[in-house]
Amino acid sequence: MPKERLYKKYAKFYDKIYAKKSYVEEVEFVRSVMRKFKAKGKNILDMACGTGTHAKLFSDSGFRLVGVDINREMLKIARKKAKNAIFLESQMQSFRSKDKFDVITCLFSAINYNRNLSELKNTIMKFYELLKKGGIVVFDLGFIKGKKGRIGGAKLDTYSEKGLQIARIGQANPSKDDPDVCKIDFLIFIKNKGTIDFEIDEHELGMFSVREVKNTMAKAGFSVKIYGGFTLKKFTNKSKVPIFVGIKK
Ligand SMILES: C[S@@+](CC[C@H](N)C(=O)[O-])C[C@H]1O[C@@H](n2cnc3c(N)ncnc32)[C@H](O)[C@@H]1O
CATH class of the missing domain: 3.40.50.150 (Vaccinia Virus protein VP39)
Incomplete structure:
Protein backbone atom coordinates (compact mmCIF):
# COMPACT_ATOMS: atom_id res chain seq x y z
CA MET A 1 0.00 0.00 0.00
CA GLY A 146 -14.00 -15.48 7.78
CA LYS A 147 -15.88 -13.03 10.02
CA LYS A 148 -18.47 -11.27 7.87
CA GLY A 149 -19.36 -8.49 10.38
CA ARG A 150 -17.56 -5.53 8.83
CA ILE A 151 -17.33 -6.84 5.27
CA GLY A 152 -19.97 -5.99 2.68
CA GLY A 153 -22.15 -3.00 3.52
CA ALA A 154 -21.41 0.68 3.78
CA LYS A 155 -20.97 2.65 6.97
CA LEU A 156 -21.53 6.34 7.53
CA ASP A 157 -19.79 8.33 10.29
CA THR A 158 -20.49 11.99 10.83
CA TYR A 159 -19.14 14.77 12.99
CA SER A 160 -20.27 18.33 13.31
CA GLU A 161 -19.39 21.41 15.30
CA LYS A 162 -19.77 25.12 14.56
CA GLY A 163 -18.17 25.75 11.15
CA LEU A 164 -17.13 22.14 10.57
CA GLN A 165 -19.07 19.19 9.18
CA ILE A 166 -17.56 15.86 8.27
CA ALA A 167 -19.24 12.87 6.64
CA ARG A 168 -17.28 9.70 6.02
CA ILE A 169 -18.62 6.79 4.02
CA GLY A 170 -16.67 3.55 4.41
CA GLN A 171 -17.01 0.38 2.35
CA ALA A 172 -15.17 -2.81 3.25
CA ASN A 173 -14.84 -5.58 0.68
CA PRO A 174 -12.54 -8.54 0.11
CA SER A 175 -9.81 -7.67 -2.35
CA LYS A 176 -10.27 -9.12 -5.85
CA ASP A 177 -6.71 -10.49 -5.76
CA ASP A 178 -6.84 -12.05 -2.31
CA PRO A 179 -10.02 -12.90 -0.34
CA ASP A 180 -8.04 -12.69 2.91
CA VAL A 181 -7.26 -9.04 2.29
CA CYS A 182 -9.95 -6.52 3.16
CA LYS A 183 -10.04 -3.37 1.09
CA ILE A 184 -11.60 -0.41 2.86
CA ASP A 185 -12.41 2.66 0.81
CA PHE A 186 -13.37 5.84 2.58
CA LEU A 187 -14.92 8.87 0.95
CA ILE A 188 -14.59 11.80 3.31
CA PHE A 189 -16.51 15.04 2.78
CA ILE A 190 -15.34 17.99 4.80
CA LYS A 191 -17.06 21.36 4.98
CA ASN A 192 -14.73 23.63 6.91
CA LYS A 193 -15.73 27.27 7.42
CA GLY A 194 -17.86 27.15 4.28
CA THR A 195 -15.24 25.49 2.06
CA ILE A 196 -16.02 22.01 0.77
CA ASP A 197 -13.24 19.49 0.28
CA PHE A 198 -13.09 15.75 -0.04
CA GLU A 199 -10.62 12.92 0.14
CA ILE A 200 -10.56 9.30 -0.90
CA ASP A 201 -8.64 7.02 1.44
CA GLU A 202 -7.82 3.43 0.58
CA HIS A 203 -6.71 0.85 3.11
CA GLU A 204 -5.63 -2.74 2.59
CA LEU A 205 -5.84 -4.91 5.65
CA GLY A 206 -4.76 -8.52 6.10
C1 LIG B 1 -6.57 2.86 12.60
S1 LIG B 1 -5.16 3.88 12.82
C2 LIG B 1 -4.78 3.56 14.52
C3 LIG B 1 -3.97 4.66 15.14
C4 LIG B 1 -3.84 4.60 16.65
N1 LIG B 1 -3.18 3.39 17.11
C5 LIG B 1 -5.19 4.76 17.31
O1 LIG B 1 -5.58 3.87 18.09
O2 LIG B 1 -5.84 5.79 17.09
C6 LIG B 1 -3.91 2.98 11.99
C7 LIG B 1 -2.54 3.69 11.97
O3 LIG B 1 -1.61 2.76 11.43
C8 LIG B 1 -0.68 3.48 10.64
N2 LIG B 1 -0.05 2.51 9.75
C9 LIG B 1 -0.60 1.88 8.68
N3 LIG B 1 0.27 1.01 8.17
C10 LIG B 1 1.39 1.07 8.94
C11 LIG B 1 2.64 0.41 8.90
N4 LIG B 1 2.90 -0.51 7.98
N5 LIG B 1 3.56 0.70 9.83
C12 LIG B 1 3.31 1.65 10.78
N6 LIG B 1 2.14 2.33 10.86
C13 LIG B 1 1.19 2.04 9.94
C14 LIG B 1 -1.51 4.54 9.96
O4 LIG B 1 -0.72 5.61 9.47
C15 LIG B 1 -2.45 4.94 11.11
O5 LIG B 1 -1.92 6.00 11.85
Missing part, protein backbone atom coordinates in the same frame (compact mmCIF):
# COMPACT_ATOMS: atom_id res chain seq x y z
CA PRO A 2 1.57 3.29 -1.02
CA LYS A 3 1.53 5.26 2.22
CA GLU A 4 0.52 8.50 0.49
CA ARG A 5 -2.97 7.06 0.01
CA LEU A 6 -3.57 6.90 3.78
CA TYR A 7 -4.79 9.68 6.07
CA LYS A 8 -3.57 12.69 4.12
CA LYS A 9 -5.88 15.69 4.55
CA TYR A 10 -7.99 13.42 6.69
CA ALA A 11 -5.27 13.17 9.38
CA LYS A 12 -6.32 16.46 10.96
CA PHE A 13 -9.92 15.26 11.24
CA TYR A 14 -9.07 11.75 12.50
CA ASP A 15 -9.56 12.72 16.16
CA LYS A 16 -12.93 14.31 15.37
CA ILE A 17 -14.22 11.13 13.68
CA TYR A 18 -13.01 9.03 16.62
CA ALA A 19 -13.96 11.54 19.33
CA LYS A 20 -16.06 8.89 21.10
CA LYS A 21 -13.47 6.12 21.01
CA SER A 22 -12.54 4.79 24.45
CA TYR A 23 -8.82 5.56 24.50
CA VAL A 24 -8.86 5.94 28.29
CA GLU A 25 -10.34 2.46 28.77
CA GLU A 26 -7.82 0.94 26.36
CA VAL A 27 -4.90 2.49 28.22
CA GLU A 28 -6.42 1.33 31.52
CA PHE A 29 -6.66 -2.19 30.08
CA VAL A 30 -2.98 -2.16 29.06
CA ARG A 31 -2.08 -0.98 32.57
CA SER A 32 -4.13 -3.78 34.13
CA VAL A 33 -2.33 -6.30 31.90
CA MET A 34 0.99 -4.79 33.03
CA ARG A 35 -0.03 -5.25 36.66
CA LYS A 36 -1.29 -8.80 36.06
CA PHE A 37 1.93 -9.93 34.38
CA LYS A 38 4.14 -7.81 36.63
CA ALA A 39 5.69 -5.79 33.82
CA LYS A 40 8.56 -3.79 35.19
CA GLY A 41 9.87 -0.55 33.74
CA LYS A 42 8.37 2.43 32.06
CA ASN A 43 9.42 2.17 28.42
CA ILE A 44 6.52 1.78 26.02
CA LEU A 45 6.60 1.55 22.25
CA ASP A 46 3.26 2.41 20.63
CA MET A 47 3.45 0.96 17.14
CA ALA A 48 1.17 2.61 14.52
CA CYS A 49 0.50 5.33 17.09
CA GLY A 50 -1.58 7.50 14.75
CA THR A 51 -2.36 10.92 16.25
CA GLY A 52 -0.82 9.93 19.59
CA THR A 53 -3.86 9.75 21.89
CA HIS A 54 -2.72 6.55 23.63
CA ALA A 55 0.79 8.03 23.69
CA LYS A 56 -0.39 11.16 25.47
CA LEU A 57 -2.33 9.19 28.08
CA PHE A 58 0.69 6.96 28.79
CA SER A 59 3.22 9.76 28.90
CA ASP A 60 0.97 11.92 31.11
CA SER A 61 0.95 9.09 33.63
CA GLY A 62 4.73 8.84 33.80
CA PHE A 63 5.69 6.37 31.04
CA ARG A 64 8.50 7.02 28.56
CA LEU A 65 6.74 6.69 25.28
CA VAL A 66 8.07 6.13 21.77
CA GLY A 67 5.40 6.31 19.06
CA VAL A 68 6.03 4.94 15.58
CA ASP A 69 3.85 5.47 12.53
CA ILE A 70 4.18 5.40 8.78
CA ASN A 71 2.25 8.62 8.32
CA ARG A 72 3.92 12.01 8.63
CA GLU A 73 0.64 13.95 8.92
CA MET A 74 -0.57 11.78 11.81
CA LEU A 75 2.84 12.14 13.51
CA LYS A 76 2.71 15.95 13.27
CA ILE A 77 -0.51 15.88 15.30
CA ALA A 78 0.90 13.34 17.75
CA ARG A 79 3.99 15.51 18.39
CA LYS A 80 1.81 18.50 19.26
CA LYS A 81 -0.44 16.40 21.48
CA ALA A 82 2.06 14.38 23.50
CA LYS A 83 4.95 16.78 24.06
CA ASN A 84 6.95 14.43 26.30
CA ALA A 85 6.85 11.48 23.93
CA ILE A 86 9.22 10.73 21.06
CA PHE A 87 7.72 10.04 17.64
CA LEU A 88 9.45 8.31 14.75
CA GLU A 89 8.37 7.73 11.17
CA SER A 90 8.73 4.10 10.13
CA GLN A 91 6.84 1.10 8.86
CA MET A 92 6.23 -1.40 11.65
CA GLN A 93 7.66 -4.15 9.44
CA SER A 94 11.07 -2.49 9.17
CA PHE A 95 11.36 -0.48 12.41
CA ARG A 96 14.75 -0.76 14.10
CA SER A 97 15.82 0.43 17.52
CA LYS A 98 18.84 0.05 19.77
CA ASP A 99 16.53 0.45 22.77
CA LYS A 100 14.42 -2.39 24.14
CA PHE A 101 10.96 -1.84 25.58
CA ASP A 102 8.95 -3.07 28.57
CA VAL A 103 5.67 -2.91 26.67
CA ILE A 104 4.66 -2.67 23.01
CA THR A 105 1.14 -1.67 22.01
CA CYS A 106 -0.30 -1.77 18.50
CA LEU A 107 -3.93 -0.70 18.81
CA PHE A 108 -7.09 -0.09 16.82
CA SER A 109 -6.68 -2.87 14.25
CA ALA A 110 -3.24 -1.56 13.30
CA ILE A 111 -1.88 -5.13 13.31
CA ASN A 112 -4.14 -5.72 10.28
CA TYR A 113 -1.85 -3.43 8.26
CA ASN A 114 0.18 -6.61 7.83
CA ARG A 115 -1.36 -7.84 4.62
CA ASN A 116 -0.38 -11.50 4.78
CA LEU A 117 0.92 -14.12 7.18
CA SER A 118 4.50 -13.58 6.18
CA GLU A 119 4.31 -9.84 7.05
CA LEU A 120 2.49 -10.67 10.28
CA LYS A 121 5.22 -13.19 11.27
CA ASN A 122 7.90 -10.65 10.53
CA THR A 123 6.16 -7.96 12.62
CA ILE A 124 5.53 -10.28 15.56
CA MET A 125 9.14 -11.47 15.52
CA LYS A 126 10.16 -7.82 15.48
CA PHE A 127 7.97 -7.12 18.52
CA TYR A 128 9.68 -10.04 20.28
CA GLU A 129 13.16 -8.67 19.46
CA LEU A 130 12.20 -5.17 20.59
CA LEU A 131 10.97 -6.32 24.02
CA LYS A 132 13.02 -6.88 27.14
CA LYS A 133 12.74 -10.29 28.82
CA GLY A 134 9.39 -10.36 30.65
CA GLY A 135 8.13 -7.58 28.36
CA ILE A 136 4.59 -7.56 27.02
CA VAL A 137 2.97 -6.88 23.66
CA VAL A 138 -0.73 -5.96 23.43
CA PHE A 139 -2.78 -5.66 20.24
CA ASP A 140 -6.35 -6.06 19.04
CA LEU A 141 -7.34 -7.91 15.87
CA GLY A 142 -10.18 -5.85 14.39
CA PHE A 143 -10.44 -7.81 11.14
CA ILE A 144 -10.74 -11.57 11.48
CA LYS A 145 -10.56 -14.01 8.59
CA MET A 207 -7.32 -10.74 7.80
CA PHE A 208 -6.14 -13.58 10.03
CA SER A 209 -7.83 -16.20 12.14
CA VAL A 210 -7.43 -16.05 15.91
CA ARG A 211 -5.58 -19.39 15.72
CA GLU A 212 -3.14 -18.10 13.07
CA VAL A 213 -2.24 -15.10 15.20
CA LYS A 214 -1.92 -17.21 18.34
CA ASN A 215 0.34 -19.75 16.59
CA THR A 216 2.47 -17.01 15.03
CA MET A 217 3.01 -15.43 18.45
CA ALA A 218 3.77 -18.77 20.09
CA LYS A 219 6.30 -19.62 17.35
CA ALA A 220 8.03 -16.29 17.91
CA GLY A 221 8.50 -17.32 21.56
CA PHE A 222 5.63 -15.53 23.31
CA SER A 223 3.43 -16.99 26.01
CA VAL A 224 0.01 -15.98 24.63
CA LYS A 225 -3.26 -14.91 26.30
CA ILE A 226 -6.35 -13.82 24.40
CA TYR A 227 -8.88 -11.54 26.08
CA GLY A 228 -12.36 -10.51 24.99
CA GLY A 229 -12.64 -6.79 24.30
CA PHE A 230 -10.57 -4.52 26.48
CA THR A 231 -11.37 -6.59 29.58
CA LEU A 232 -9.53 -9.36 31.40
CA LYS A 233 -12.28 -11.83 30.43
CA LYS A 234 -11.22 -14.75 28.28
CA PHE A 235 -11.96 -14.31 24.54
CA THR A 236 -14.95 -16.30 23.20
CA ASN A 237 -16.72 -16.18 19.83
CA LYS A 238 -19.19 -13.77 21.41
CA SER A 239 -16.53 -11.26 22.47
CA LYS A 240 -16.37 -7.96 20.62
CA VAL A 241 -12.75 -8.21 19.53
CA PRO A 242 -9.84 -10.46 20.47
CA ILE A 243 -7.05 -8.73 22.34
CA PHE A 244 -3.75 -10.59 22.11
CA VAL A 245 -1.27 -10.32 24.94
CA GLY A 246 2.17 -11.85 24.46
CA ILE A 247 4.67 -12.19 27.27
CA LYS A 248 8.32 -12.59 26.31
CA LYS A 249 9.45 -15.58 28.34
Whole structure:
Protein backbone atom coordinates (compact mmCIF):
# COMPACT_ATOMS: atom_id res chain seq x y z
CA MET A 1 0.00 0.00 0.00
CA PRO A 2 1.57 3.29 -1.02
CA LYS A 3 1.53 5.26 2.22
CA GLU A 4 0.52 8.50 0.49
CA ARG A 5 -2.97 7.06 0.01
CA LEU A 6 -3.57 6.90 3.78
CA TYR A 7 -4.79 9.68 6.07
CA LYS A 8 -3.57 12.69 4.12
CA LYS A 9 -5.88 15.69 4.55
CA TYR A 10 -7.99 13.42 6.69
CA ALA A 11 -5.27 13.17 9.38
CA LYS A 12 -6.32 16.46 10.96
CA PHE A 13 -9.92 15.26 11.24
CA TYR A 14 -9.07 11.75 12.50
CA ASP A 15 -9.56 12.72 16.16
CA LYS A 16 -12.93 14.31 15.37
CA ILE A 17 -14.22 11.13 13.68
CA TYR A 18 -13.01 9.03 16.62
CA ALA A 19 -13.96 11.54 19.33
CA LYS A 20 -16.06 8.89 21.10
CA LYS A 21 -13.47 6.12 21.01
CA SER A 22 -12.54 4.79 24.45
CA TYR A 23 -8.82 5.56 24.50
CA VAL A 24 -8.86 5.94 28.29
CA GLU A 25 -10.34 2.46 28.77
CA GLU A 26 -7.82 0.94 26.36
CA VAL A 27 -4.90 2.49 28.22
CA GLU A 28 -6.42 1.33 31.52
CA PHE A 29 -6.66 -2.19 30.08
CA VAL A 30 -2.98 -2.16 29.06
CA ARG A 31 -2.08 -0.98 32.57
CA SER A 32 -4.13 -3.78 34.13
CA VAL A 33 -2.33 -6.30 31.90
CA MET A 34 0.99 -4.79 33.03
CA ARG A 35 -0.03 -5.25 36.66
CA LYS A 36 -1.29 -8.80 36.06
CA PHE A 37 1.93 -9.93 34.38
CA LYS A 38 4.14 -7.81 36.63
CA ALA A 39 5.69 -5.79 33.82
CA LYS A 40 8.56 -3.79 35.19
CA GLY A 41 9.87 -0.55 33.74
CA LYS A 42 8.37 2.43 32.06
CA ASN A 43 9.42 2.17 28.42
CA ILE A 44 6.52 1.78 26.02
CA LEU A 45 6.60 1.55 22.25
CA ASP A 46 3.26 2.41 20.63
CA MET A 47 3.45 0.96 17.14
CA ALA A 48 1.17 2.61 14.52
CA CYS A 49 0.50 5.33 17.09
CA GLY A 50 -1.58 7.50 14.75
CA THR A 51 -2.36 10.92 16.25
CA GLY A 52 -0.82 9.93 19.59
CA THR A 53 -3.86 9.75 21.89
CA HIS A 54 -2.72 6.55 23.63
CA ALA A 55 0.79 8.03 23.69
CA LYS A 56 -0.39 11.16 25.47
CA LEU A 57 -2.33 9.19 28.08
CA PHE A 58 0.69 6.96 28.79
CA SER A 59 3.22 9.76 28.90
CA ASP A 60 0.97 11.92 31.11
CA SER A 61 0.95 9.09 33.63
CA GLY A 62 4.73 8.84 33.80
CA PHE A 63 5.69 6.37 31.04
CA ARG A 64 8.50 7.02 28.56
CA LEU A 65 6.74 6.69 25.28
CA VAL A 66 8.07 6.13 21.77
CA GLY A 67 5.40 6.31 19.06
CA VAL A 68 6.03 4.94 15.58
CA ASP A 69 3.85 5.47 12.53
CA ILE A 70 4.18 5.40 8.78
CA ASN A 71 2.25 8.62 8.32
CA ARG A 72 3.92 12.01 8.63
CA GLU A 73 0.64 13.95 8.92
CA MET A 74 -0.57 11.78 11.81
CA LEU A 75 2.84 12.14 13.51
CA LYS A 76 2.71 15.95 13.27
CA ILE A 77 -0.51 15.88 15.30
CA ALA A 78 0.90 13.34 17.75
CA ARG A 79 3.99 15.51 18.39
CA LYS A 80 1.81 18.50 19.26
CA LYS A 81 -0.44 16.40 21.48
CA ALA A 82 2.06 14.38 23.50
CA LYS A 83 4.95 16.78 24.06
CA ASN A 84 6.95 14.43 26.30
CA ALA A 85 6.85 11.48 23.93
CA ILE A 86 9.22 10.73 21.06
CA PHE A 87 7.72 10.04 17.64
CA LEU A 88 9.45 8.31 14.75
CA GLU A 89 8.37 7.73 11.17
CA SER A 90 8.73 4.10 10.13
CA GLN A 91 6.84 1.10 8.86
CA MET A 92 6.23 -1.40 11.65
CA GLN A 93 7.66 -4.15 9.44
CA SER A 94 11.07 -2.49 9.17
CA PHE A 95 11.36 -0.48 12.41
CA ARG A 96 14.75 -0.76 14.10
CA SER A 97 15.82 0.43 17.52
CA LYS A 98 18.84 0.05 19.77
CA ASP A 99 16.53 0.45 22.77
CA LYS A 100 14.42 -2.39 24.14
CA PHE A 101 10.96 -1.84 25.58
CA ASP A 102 8.95 -3.07 28.57
CA VAL A 103 5.67 -2.91 26.67
CA ILE A 104 4.66 -2.67 23.01
CA THR A 105 1.14 -1.67 22.01
CA CYS A 106 -0.30 -1.77 18.50
CA LEU A 107 -3.93 -0.70 18.81
CA PHE A 108 -7.09 -0.09 16.82
CA SER A 109 -6.68 -2.87 14.25
CA ALA A 110 -3.24 -1.56 13.30
CA ILE A 111 -1.88 -5.13 13.31
CA ASN A 112 -4.14 -5.72 10.28
CA TYR A 113 -1.85 -3.43 8.26
CA ASN A 114 0.18 -6.61 7.83
CA ARG A 115 -1.36 -7.84 4.62
CA ASN A 116 -0.38 -11.50 4.78
CA LEU A 117 0.92 -14.12 7.18
CA SER A 118 4.50 -13.58 6.18
CA GLU A 119 4.31 -9.84 7.05
CA LEU A 120 2.49 -10.67 10.28
CA LYS A 121 5.22 -13.19 11.27
CA ASN A 122 7.90 -10.65 10.53
CA THR A 123 6.16 -7.96 12.62
CA ILE A 124 5.53 -10.28 15.56
CA MET A 125 9.14 -11.47 15.52
CA LYS A 126 10.16 -7.82 15.48
CA PHE A 127 7.97 -7.12 18.52
CA TYR A 128 9.68 -10.04 20.28
CA GLU A 129 13.16 -8.67 19.46
CA LEU A 130 12.20 -5.17 20.59
CA LEU A 131 10.97 -6.32 24.02
CA LYS A 132 13.02 -6.88 27.14
CA LYS A 133 12.74 -10.29 28.82
CA GLY A 134 9.39 -10.36 30.65
CA GLY A 135 8.13 -7.58 28.36
CA ILE A 136 4.59 -7.56 27.02
CA VAL A 137 2.97 -6.88 23.66
CA VAL A 138 -0.73 -5.96 23.43
CA PHE A 139 -2.78 -5.66 20.24
CA ASP A 140 -6.35 -6.06 19.04
CA LEU A 141 -7.34 -7.91 15.87
CA GLY A 142 -10.18 -5.85 14.39
CA PHE A 143 -10.44 -7.81 11.14
CA ILE A 144 -10.74 -11.57 11.48
CA LYS A 145 -10.56 -14.01 8.59
CA GLY A 146 -14.00 -15.48 7.78
CA LYS A 147 -15.88 -13.03 10.02
CA LYS A 148 -18.47 -11.27 7.87
CA GLY A 149 -19.36 -8.49 10.38
CA ARG A 150 -17.56 -5.53 8.83
CA ILE A 151 -17.33 -6.84 5.27
CA GLY A 152 -19.97 -5.99 2.68
CA GLY A 153 -22.15 -3.00 3.52
CA ALA A 154 -21.41 0.68 3.78
CA LYS A 155 -20.97 2.65 6.97
CA LEU A 156 -21.53 6.34 7.53
CA ASP A 157 -19.79 8.33 10.29
CA THR A 158 -20.49 11.99 10.83
CA TYR A 159 -19.14 14.77 12.99
CA SER A 160 -20.27 18.33 13.31
CA GLU A 161 -19.39 21.41 15.30
CA LYS A 162 -19.77 25.12 14.56
CA GLY A 163 -18.17 25.75 11.15
CA LEU A 164 -17.13 22.14 10.57
CA GLN A 165 -19.07 19.19 9.18
CA ILE A 166 -17.56 15.86 8.27
CA ALA A 167 -19.24 12.87 6.64
CA ARG A 168 -17.28 9.70 6.02
CA ILE A 169 -18.62 6.79 4.02
CA GLY A 170 -16.67 3.55 4.41
CA GLN A 171 -17.01 0.38 2.35
CA ALA A 172 -15.17 -2.81 3.25
CA ASN A 173 -14.84 -5.58 0.68
CA PRO A 174 -12.54 -8.54 0.11
CA SER A 175 -9.81 -7.67 -2.35
CA LYS A 176 -10.27 -9.12 -5.85
CA ASP A 177 -6.71 -10.49 -5.76
CA ASP A 178 -6.84 -12.05 -2.31
CA PRO A 179 -10.02 -12.90 -0.34
CA ASP A 180 -8.04 -12.69 2.91
CA VAL A 181 -7.26 -9.04 2.29
CA CYS A 182 -9.95 -6.52 3.16
CA LYS A 183 -10.04 -3.37 1.09
CA ILE A 184 -11.60 -0.41 2.86
CA ASP A 185 -12.41 2.66 0.81
CA PHE A 186 -13.37 5.84 2.58
CA LEU A 187 -14.92 8.87 0.95
CA ILE A 188 -14.59 11.80 3.31
CA PHE A 189 -16.51 15.04 2.78
CA ILE A 190 -15.34 17.99 4.80
CA LYS A 191 -17.06 21.36 4.98
CA ASN A 192 -14.73 23.63 6.91
CA LYS A 193 -15.73 27.27 7.42
CA GLY A 194 -17.86 27.15 4.28
CA THR A 195 -15.24 25.49 2.06
CA ILE A 196 -16.02 22.01 0.77
CA ASP A 197 -13.24 19.49 0.28
CA PHE A 198 -13.09 15.75 -0.04
CA GLU A 199 -10.62 12.92 0.14
CA ILE A 200 -10.56 9.30 -0.90
CA ASP A 201 -8.64 7.02 1.44
CA GLU A 202 -7.82 3.43 0.58
CA HIS A 203 -6.71 0.85 3.11
CA GLU A 204 -5.63 -2.74 2.59
CA LEU A 205 -5.84 -4.91 5.65
CA GLY A 206 -4.76 -8.52 6.10
CA MET A 207 -7.32 -10.74 7.80
CA PHE A 208 -6.14 -13.58 10.03
CA SER A 209 -7.83 -16.20 12.14
CA VAL A 210 -7.43 -16.05 15.91
CA ARG A 211 -5.58 -19.39 15.72
CA GLU A 212 -3.14 -18.10 13.07
CA VAL A 213 -2.24 -15.10 15.20
CA LYS A 214 -1.92 -17.21 18.34
CA ASN A 215 0.34 -19.75 16.59
CA THR A 216 2.47 -17.01 15.03
CA MET A 217 3.01 -15.43 18.45
CA ALA A 218 3.77 -18.77 20.09
CA LYS A 219 6.30 -19.62 17.35
CA ALA A 220 8.03 -16.29 17.91
CA GLY A 221 8.50 -17.32 21.56
CA PHE A 222 5.63 -15.53 23.31
CA SER A 223 3.43 -16.99 26.01
CA VAL A 224 0.01 -15.98 24.63
CA LYS A 225 -3.26 -14.91 26.30
CA ILE A 226 -6.35 -13.82 24.40
CA TYR A 227 -8.88 -11.54 26.08
CA GLY A 228 -12.36 -10.51 24.99
CA GLY A 229 -12.64 -6.79 24.30
CA PHE A 230 -10.57 -4.52 26.48
CA THR A 231 -11.37 -6.59 29.58
CA LEU A 232 -9.53 -9.36 31.40
CA LYS A 233 -12.28 -11.83 30.43
CA LYS A 234 -11.22 -14.75 28.28
CA PHE A 235 -11.96 -14.31 24.54
CA THR A 236 -14.95 -16.30 23.20
CA ASN A 237 -16.72 -16.18 19.83
CA LYS A 238 -19.19 -13.77 21.41
CA SER A 239 -16.53 -11.26 22.47
CA LYS A 240 -16.37 -7.96 20.62
CA VAL A 241 -12.75 -8.21 19.53
CA PRO A 242 -9.84 -10.46 20.47
CA ILE A 243 -7.05 -8.73 22.34
CA PHE A 244 -3.75 -10.59 22.11
CA VAL A 245 -1.27 -10.32 24.94
CA GLY A 246 2.17 -11.85 24.46
CA ILE A 247 4.67 -12.19 27.27
CA LYS A 248 8.32 -12.59 26.31
CA LYS A 249 9.45 -15.58 28.34
C1 LIG B 1 -6.57 2.86 12.60
S1 LIG B 1 -5.16 3.88 12.82
C2 LIG B 1 -4.78 3.56 14.52
C3 LIG B 1 -3.97 4.66 15.14
C4 LIG B 1 -3.84 4.60 16.65
N1 LIG B 1 -3.18 3.39 17.11
C5 LIG B 1 -5.19 4.76 17.31
O1 LIG B 1 -5.58 3.87 18.09
O2 LIG B 1 -5.84 5.79 17.09
C6 LIG B 1 -3.91 2.98 11.99
C7 LIG B 1 -2.54 3.69 11.97
O3 LIG B 1 -1.61 2.76 11.43
C8 LIG B 1 -0.68 3.48 10.64
N2 LIG B 1 -0.05 2.51 9.75
C9 LIG B 1 -0.60 1.88 8.68
N3 LIG B 1 0.27 1.01 8.17
C10 LIG B 1 1.39 1.07 8.94
C11 LIG B 1 2.64 0.41 8.90
N4 LIG B 1 2.90 -0.51 7.98
N5 LIG B 1 3.56 0.70 9.83
C12 LIG B 1 3.31 1.65 10.78
N6 LIG B 1 2.14 2.33 10.86
C13 LIG B 1 1.19 2.04 9.94
C14 LIG B 1 -1.51 4.54 9.96
O4 LIG B 1 -0.72 5.61 9.47
C15 LIG B 1 -2.45 4.94 11.11
O5 LIG B 1 -1.92 6.00 11.85
